[in-house]
Amino acid sequence: MDDHQLAGTLDAGPLAAKTPVLDTVTTEVAAVSGIEVDAPLPAVRLQGVTKRFPGGRNHDPVVAVDDLDLDIRDGEFFSLLGPSGCGKTTTLRMIAGFEYPSAGSLQIFGQEVGLEPPNKRPVNTVFQSYALFPHMTVAKNIAFGLEMQQLPVDEIDRRVAEVIELVQLQGREGRRPKQLSGGQQQRVALARALVNHPKVLLLDEPLGALDLKLRQAMQLELKRIQEQVGITFVYVTHDQEEALTMSDRIAVMDGGRLLQVGDPEEIYDRPRTRFVADFIGDTNLLIAEVLDADTARLYDGTVVRVPTGAPAGSTVTLAVRPEKLGLWHADAERDLRLDALTGTIRRVTFLGNAINYEVVAGERAPVELVVRQGNTPGIEHFADGERVRVRWLPGSVAVLED
Amino acid sequence: MAATVDPPRTQTPTPASAPDEPGLERAAEQAESRRGFLIGLPSLLYLVVLFALPLVIVVVYSFATRSRTGRTILADWNLSSYARLFDPLVLEIGLRSLWLALLTTVISLVVGYPFAYYLATRSPRVRGVLLVLVMIPFWSNFLIRTYAWRVILGRDGPFVRFLEPILGTEGQLLFTPFAVVVGLVYGYLPFMILPLYATLERLDFSLVEAARDLHATGWQAFWRVTWPLSRPGVVAGSILVFIPSFGAYVTPEILGGGRTTMIGSYVVRQFLSARDWPFGSALSVAILAVMLVAAVVYFRTRDREA
Structure with missing residues (x-):
C-alpha cells in the first residue's frame, strides 16, 4: 500500500x-x-x-x-x-x-x-436527515426503489402496503413528507429502505x-x-x-x-x-502497580485482586464502573470475598434514580472514586465528610491496555 | 413598501406587558405604517412617474388615430391598430419572434443547465471565480459585444471558413436567423445560468444519494429527483431569457441585418420610419401581453412549488 x-x-x-x-x-x-x-x-x-x-x-x-x-x-x-x-x-x-x-x-x-x-x-440506507423526496408522496417515496428495479406494478403495490403496515403509517400514503412529524418522516425513511429487502x-x-x-x-x-x-x-x-x-x-x-x-x-x-472505558458510560480510572500475576496496588496502598498479566512492578490502568462499587460504613465488618478501600466522602450528588458519592482515599497520592448507589428503598444514605468503605467484587475491575 | 394601513388589532387579547390602553397600541401601529410609507415613497414616485405613466400613455396611444402626415390624433378612439395585428405580415413577424425566442430559451437551457450544475457542485472558492466569469461580459457594452459577433460570424470569420465544406463558398452565417439566435443565446445565457445556479445550489444532494441508494442509475436519479426539484430555476431562467429575447431589438438589427426582422425592430420602425405611433403602441401592448402571460406562468409555477 x-x-x-x-x-x-x-x-x-x-x-x-x-x-x-x-x-x-x-x-x-x-x-x-x-x-x-x-x-x-x-x-x-x-x-x-x-x-x-x-x-x-x-x-x-x-x-x-x-x-x-x-x-x-x-x-x-x-x-x-x-x-x-x-x-x-x-x-x-x-x-x-x-x-x-x-x-x-x-x-x-x-x-x-x-x-x-x-x-x-x-444495501439500502436510512439517512440522518431522512433525505425524503419532497416532491413525492409517502407512497411514491417508498415505491421509488422498487420502481427503479422495474418490478411489476402489483408487486410494488403489495410490498409498499406491507411495509407501510410494518412501520405503522397506514392512512398517510398520500401525504407529502413536509406534512409529517419528525417521527413519521423517520418511519417513511425506514420503510423506503426496507421495502427493497x-x-x-x-x-x-x-x-x-x-x-x-x-x-x-x-x-x-x-x-x-x-x-x-x-x-x-x-x-x-x-x-x-x-x-x-x-x-x-x-x-x-x-x-x-x-x-x-x-x-x-x-x-x-x-x-x-x-478511550472505550471513558466514552461509554461513567468510569473510575485507577492507576495501580502490579504486585504479581493476580494482584496490584493502588496509590493509597490498597491491594486489589486483578489478573493483569503484566510483569511485577509495572503500572497499569484499571477501570471500574461507579455502580459496581458498594458503600459501607468504615467500621463495617470486612468481607474477604470483596476488595475494599477506605476513604472519605467529598461530595454527594442526587441524581433521582441514584446517588453519586465522590470518595477520596489516601493522603499524599489520593485515589478518587465515584460510587453510584441506586436510590432504592431502605438504602443507607451517607453524608459529606463521612468515613466509608468502598467494596467491590474482584471481577468487576477491567484492566486497560493503555 | 407596505403603504397600506394595517387594520387595528384591538380584537386580539393584549399580553399583560402591553399597554392596556387600546388607543396607544393603535397609534404606535399607525406611526409604524406611516414610517414604512415614507421609506417607500421615493421608489413609489419613481415607478409611477417613469414606469406606470409612460405605460398608460402607450396604452392610450394604441387607441388613437394616425393622420395622413403621420401625426397622432388623440381623438376618434378606435381599435383599428389592434385589428392590424392580425395582418399576415405582422403575424409572420410575431410568430418568428416567438419561435426565435423559444429556440433561444431552449438552447440557453441546454447549454446553461450543465454549467449551473457544475457550478453548484464546486467548492465555494471555485464557484466564486466561475460566477465572476459568467458576469464579466456584462461589464462591457452590449452593443459592442454584439458587433463583435458580426466579425466572428462574418464572411471572413472563423466559423464561415471552418464550415465552408458544408456551407459552400457562397454560404453565410451573418444576417440569418442562426446568427440572431447565436447572438440572443450569447446575450441572455447568464439570465438562465444564475437562477438555475441559485436553485441547484440549494438542492439537498443527499436526495441524489438517496436515489442512487434506491437503485436509480445516475440518469434516473437526475430525471426523477434533480430535474423536478430544480424546476423553479428552470422556469425562472426560461422566463428571464424568453422575455427579452422575444422583444429583442439590438441583436436582430445587428446580426439579422433587416432580413430576420423580429417584433422589437418592427415596433421601432413604426415609431421612427413609418411614423405610425398608434400601431407601434398596439404592438407594444401585444408584446406586453405575451410577456405578462409568461410572467404569470412563472409566478404560478413558483407558488405551486413553494
Missing part, C-alpha cells in the same frame, strides 16, 4: 483492491486469523479498508478510516459507535457506495463491492433529530422491526446509550481506527482501552 501514501493517488486505491494480489493476501489473513472455511459468510467484511480524503492541512490527505478490519455477521444489529469525526459515517458511506475505499477490500456476502456504484449494491440496512444516526421520548420509543421500534425482518442492521451513532440498548454487537471507533468490537456487556464491562 506504499504506492497509496502519496496525495493524489486516491484513484489508484480502489483499483488496487480488485487485483488478484490482494485477494491472495485476503486468504492469507483469513488463514492466519483462524477463520474457519465453512463459517457462515459475514454480511459485511472489511479488510484493510482505508479512506483518505484530499486536501487537509498542507494538502496532505486526511485519513478518515485507517486500515479497518471488521466482520459484520448475518442478521445482527451492529453499531458503529464513536465521537464525531471518528470515521464511523465514512465507513457506512463506503458500505453504501457513496465513497470508494482508497485501499482494502469491502465484501457484502462474499461479493467484492468496493467499486460498485450504490445502485448495484444489495436489502441484505444489509445501513442507518446513519437516524434518531438524532428526534426528541428524547420519541427517540427512546423509536429505539425499541427499530429493534422490533429488525427482529421481525431479520435483516442485518449497521447502525451509526455517537450515542453510547443507544448503541448499548439496541445492538447485538458494537464497534467503538476513534480517529479512524477500530478500538474494540464486542457485545454491549463486553464493551461496557470489559473495555480494553481508556
